[in-house]
Amino acid sequence: MNKVFLLFRHEFIQAIKKTGYIILTLAIPVLALIIIGVVQLFTTLFEPAVDESTRVGYVDQVGNFNAYLDQGLIQLYPYQSEDSANAALVEGEIDEFFLIPSDFSSLVSIERYTMAREIETPMAKRYAISSFLIRNMLKDEVPPGIIETVLSPLDMSITRLDEDGSVADSQSNIGNIIIPGIYAFLLSMALMFGNNSLISGLGEEKESRLIEVLTSSVSVSQMLIGKVLALGTAGLLQVVLWLVSAPLILDLASSTFGGLLANIQIPPNFMVFGVIYFVLGYLLFAVLSVMIGGIVSTAADGHNLSMFYIMAGYIPLWTFGAFIAIPEHPIWVVLSIFPITAPTMTMLRMGVSNIPGWQLGASLGVMILSIAIGQFLSVKIFRIFMLMYGKRPRAREIFQALKSS
Amino acid sequence: MAAVEVKHLYKSYADVTAVNDLTFSVEPGEILGLIGPNGAGKSSAIKMILDFMKPDAGIVRIFGQPMHESFKDRIGYLPEERGLYKRLTAMELILYLASLKGMDRKTTEERANVLLDKVGMLENKHKKNKEMSKGMGQLIQFVVTVVHDPDLIILDEPFSGLDPIRTASVQEIISDLRQHGKTVILSTHQMNKVEELCDSVLMINKGKTVLYGDIPTSRANFRKHSVRLEAEGSWSDIPGVIEIRPHKGFVELMLEPDVTSKDILDNLRDQGVSINRFEVTTPSLNEIFLELAGTDYE
Numbered sequence: 023m024n025k026v027f028l029l030f031r032h033e034f035i036q037a038i039k040k041t042g043y044i045i046l047t048l049a050i051p052v053l054a055l056i057i058i059g060v061v062q063l064f065t066t067l068f069e070p071a072v073d074e075s076t077r078v079g080y081v082d083q084v085g086n087f088n089a090y091l092d093q094g095l096i097q098l099y100p101y102q103s104e105d106s107a108n109a110a111l112v113e114g115e116i117d118e119f120f121l122i123p124s125d126f127s128s129l130v131s132i133e134r135y136t137m138a139r140e141i142e143t144p145m146a147k148r149y150a151i152s153s154f155l156i157r158n159m160l161k162d163e164v165p166p167g168i169i170e171t172v173l174s175p176l177d178m179s180i181t182r183l184d185e186d187g188s189v190a191d192s193q194s195n196i197g198n199i200i201i202p203g204i205y206a207f208l209l210s211m212a213l214m215f216g217n218n219s220l221i222s223g224l225g226e227e228k229e230s231r232l233i234e235v236l237t238s239s240v241s242v243s244q245m246l247i248g249k250v251l252a253l254g255t256a257g258l259l260q261v262v263l264w265l266v267s268a269p270l271i272l273d274l275a276s277s278t279f280g281g282l283l284a285n286i287q288i289p290p291n292f293m294v295f296g297v298i299y300f301v302l303g304y305l306l307f308a309v310l311s312v313m314i315g316g317i318v319s320t321a322a323d324g325h326n327l328s329m330f331y332i333m334a335g336y337i338p339l340w341t342f343g344a345f346i347a348i349p350e351h352p353i354w355v356v357l358s359i360f361p362i363t364a365p366t367m368t369m370l371r372m373g374v375s376n377i378p379g380w381q382l383g384a385s386l387g388v389m390i391l392s393i394a395i396g397q398f399l400s401v402k403i404f405r406i407f408m409l410m411y412g413k414r415p416r417a418r419e420i421f422q423a424l425k426s427s
Numbered sequence: 428m429a430a431v432e433v434k435h436l437y438k439s440y441a442d443v444t445a446v447n448d449l450t451f452s453v454e455p456g457e458i459l460g461l462i463g464p465n466g467a468g469k470s471s472a473i474k475m476i477l478d479f480m481k482p483d484a485g486i487v488r489i490f491g492q493p494m495h496e497s498f499k500d501r502i503g504y505l506p507e508e509r510g511l512y513k514r515l516t517a518m519e520l521i522l523y524l525a526s527l528k529g530m531d532r533k534t535t536e537e538r539a540n541v542l543l544d545k546v547g548m549l550e551n552k553h554k555k556n557k558e559m560s561k562g563m564g565q566l567i568q569f570v571v572t573v574v575h576d577p578d579l580i581i582l583d584e585p586f587s588g589l590d591p592i593r594t595a596s597v598q599e600i601i602s603d604l605r606q607h608g609k610t611v612i613l614s615t616h617q618m619n620k621v622e623e624l625c626d627s628v629l630m631i632n633k634g635k636t637v638l639y640g641d642i643p644t645s646r647a648n649f650r651k652h653s654v655r656l657e658a659e660g661s662w663s664d665i666p667g668v669i670e671i672r673p674h675k676g677f678v679e680l681m682l683e684p685d686v687t688s689k690d691i692l693d694n695l696r697d698q699g700v701s702i703n704r705f706e707v708t709t710p711s712l713n714e715i716f717l718e719l720a721g722t723d724y725e
Contacts (some may be wrong), residue, residue: 028526036514230510235571238477238504239527241496406480 025240029248030255037219037256046215047260050208051267058271078151079107079119084126087158093150111135120151127159199346202373205296206366208264210339212257212300213307213365214332219253220311221328225321233408242405250308257304292372295382302389303365307335309396316404317415331362338367349374359384361392428491430455430579430610431476436485438471438634445471446482447634453610453627455578458601460621460628460642461614462712464720468634469614470507473581476612477504489579500529503577507584507614509568513557517548517567520556521574528575535574542570546596562588569597573604580604583614598624618712630716637719642712649715650707653681654688657704658695665694679708 037043079099080087091098099116101107107119118136126132132151134143143151153173160169181189227233236245310331311324318324338345338357345354349371357367358377364385371377406423407415415423429452438446446468453459463469475482478494489498512520518539525535543549546566556564565588573580582601586594601624604611613625621628621642628645630638638645657677667686672679680691688707695702710718 025527028523032523036512039514226510231506231508232510232512234479234506235504235524235568236527237479238502239499239524408479 026244026248026251029240029245030252033223033249033252034255036223037253038259040219043215043219043256043260046211047263050211050264051271054271076147077116078147079110079116080122081107081119082122083124084122087122087155089161090154090157093154096147096150098154108135111137122155126155199370199373201292202369202371203342204268205292206338206370208261209300209303209366209369210336212261213303213335215260216253216257216304217307217311217328217332218325219256220249220308221315221318221324222321223249223253224312224315225318225324228315228318228408229320237408242408243401246312246401246404250305250312254301254304254308258300261300292369295372296369298386299365299369302386302393305393306361306389306396307331309393309400312400313396313403316400316407317420334362335366337363338370342370345370346374355381359388361389364389428455429453429488430457430490431612432486432488432491433472433476434486436472436475436487437483438468438475438480439483444634446475449485449631449634449636451629451636451639453612455610456605456608457627458605458611458613458625460625461612461631462616462618462621462628462716463631463637466633467631469631470583471634472631473504473583473612473614477502477581500575501578503572503575503580505568505572505580505582505585509565511556511559511564511567514555516553516555517543517559518552520567521571524571525574528577530575538574538576539570542574542600545600546570546593562590562593565589566593566597569600573600577609579610579612581612581614584616585613586615586617586620618716622712628712630712630719632716632720638715646709646712646715649710649718651681651710652684653679653708654691655679655704655706655708656695656702659701659703662695662698662700665691667691677704 076096077099078096079101081101081104082088088100091100099110101110101119104121107116110116111119118134118138120132120134122132132155156173157169160172164172183189224233227236240248311328314324314327318327344351354367354371357363358371358381360367368377368382368385403420403423407420431451431453433452434450436446436449437444449468449472451459461469461472471480474480475485476487476489476494478487487494489495490501492498512523515523518536521539522532522535525539526532539552540549543552546569548563548566548570551559551563556567559567565585569582569585572582580601585597585601589597598620601611601613605626613621615621625642627641628638629636640648655674655677656679665680667683667690668680669683670681672681682688682691688705692702692705695705
């Protein structure tokens with residue numbers, strides 16, 4: 023059997039059996055379900071359901087609030103005085119009452135009285151009472167149509183135009199960034215897992231000298247290809263499992279974030295570029311991990327060194343807020359061409375704009391070139407330094423070793 | 428055709444010359460003892476033989492040709508410092524590493540069971556490596572090294588950490604390998620094991636060969652003009668003895684150039700001395716090293 027396949031099978035099985043891998047794979051969907059659950063719990067706690075039996079009394083000290091007593095699920099009942107409303111509340115005739123002070127028009131403030139424990143007025147009640155007050159205040163002043171307009175929230179949509187003034191194929195809205203944002207996050211997690219696994223594996227094998235046993239059986243290239251492919255497949259499996267669980271999570275989330283999810287659009291070619299950038303991103307991080315794994319003596323030392331490019335890879339996620347605010351800034355173009363940040367940055371940009379062809383070409387080209395150079399150097403570095411234990415070579419020594427080899 | 432042939436090998440790290448003009452060969456069915464103090468260049472030589480690193484100059488031939496990937500299945504290597512995949516059982520580790528040597532599962536299991544039985548580890552074959560002691564792990568790695576029936580076996584300190592019974596088992600397997608025409612390079616600090624097991628010795632110090640050849644001839648070449656005597660009672664002056672050097676349990680009689688050991692033995696018999704041991708002084712490998720390198724090897 024092909025030695026690369028034997029290495030691949032061993033490394034893949036070992037990778038997916040690791041506790042860290044299983045926890046991370048399950049953690050993402052579980053975390054999403056927990057967030058949805060917590061949001062729904064808080065919604066229930068802070069916005070108790072308003073049913074038909076909600077009876078709200080009021081004391082009108084202005085003398086003008088006598089119409090529109092039926093506000094959907096809330097029925098309003100007028101009382102002559104605060105004492106009579108209070109007595110009705112105690113007797114259970116009403117669930118709560120509020121006062122409309124005589125100087126209401128200048129204060130625009132009311133006081134609610136209820137026997138329920140509430141931190142804040144539920145949205146449904148706030149809207150019903152507000153609607154009742156506004157309709158009564160305007161009923162003799164403006165036509166009914168105007169009142170409805172005043173009560174309706176302003177719906178402001180954005181239509182992006184192309185340079186020739188026509189409506190662009192890809193429209194920018196917050197819904198568009200959700201899928202690329204989630205994908206960028208998952209991609210970063212998968213790259214970090216793959217990187218850590220590769221460095222841990224190589225570090226442990228160097229520490230235990232198993233690397234010598236392995237390279238007495240297979241070539242350095244075969245060993246590294248087997249490992250990189252195995253961990254890449256494990257990472258891809260992880261992302262696939264997350265994506266498969268996505269419909270269930272989105273279905274559950276639709277009741278919580280319904281309005282937002284309705285706006286979700288998956289940018290054109292997103293899936294194709296998603297796979298391409300996953301593969302290229304993984305390979306780039308893999309060759310960097312192999313270089314690190316080659317020069318360090320322990321896994322812990324390797325993790326410390328790899329933090330530099332791992333953290334750099336997270337820059338698009340750290341600057342996500344700034345990106346949403348100014349999506350056309352040139353810095354995002356630079357980050358989508360710089361190989362370490364290119365996978366996540368490009369996928370994020372796909373959500374909000376049409377990336378010019380030359381930028382996509384430059385991004386992919388620089389990544390492929392970086393991987394090719396990185397692979398050449400990583401095999402060389404690994405071969406030179408895999409047998410050096412105890413002392414990490416300095417940059418100058420690495421350069422000299424590469425030059426002389 | 429030599430199984431391993433090394434000619435004028437050089438290797439330097441920065442300012443240190445690790446291997447300096449090393450030349451030797453090992454024939455099929457021969458066990459070569461590779462000895463020398465720490466930092467002598469033994470590991471560097473082994474790593475160049477295995478093509479883990481390239482020499483600065485010199486030639487290494489395995490089975491008559493430069494090292495090639497296809498030869499790896501015919502080589503077994505036990506590194507000095509050993510580790511195992513902790514999450515695997517002993518048998519899983521053996522099966523995996525043997526598969527990389529081109530072995531099928533059934534044959535590996537059969538051979539592994541025989542070898543594990545020989546080293547007293549059969550009952551532990553389904554035990555996870557993380558649950559094993561250092562010595563047990565070492566025996567598993569020894570089995571991994573030879574399970575694929577290699578033609579060339581390179582063993583770096585195979586006895587360190589083993590109890591006398593397990594040491595004897597491993598020694599027996601190494602002797603069996605020679606009987607089957609396998610070539611063994613045995614790198615060790617234990618000179619007595621080299622003397623017991625090996626056909627030839629390569630002693631290196633500071634990267635240079637200080638002694639190379641078959642063991643009986645090498646030791647004979649370093650014979651001193653003296654005899655070792657262990658006797659009861661006392662004796663008067665023996666003509667031809669320059670000096671008597673006391674050692675633990677025996678004395679060494681240093682002889683004049685024209686006096687033979689037979690002359691001394693005859694004299695002692697004439698004096699009626701009860702002799703328990705009388706031998707021409709043949710130095711141990713450690714004594715030879717002391718003489719050659721000017722420092723105590725062990």
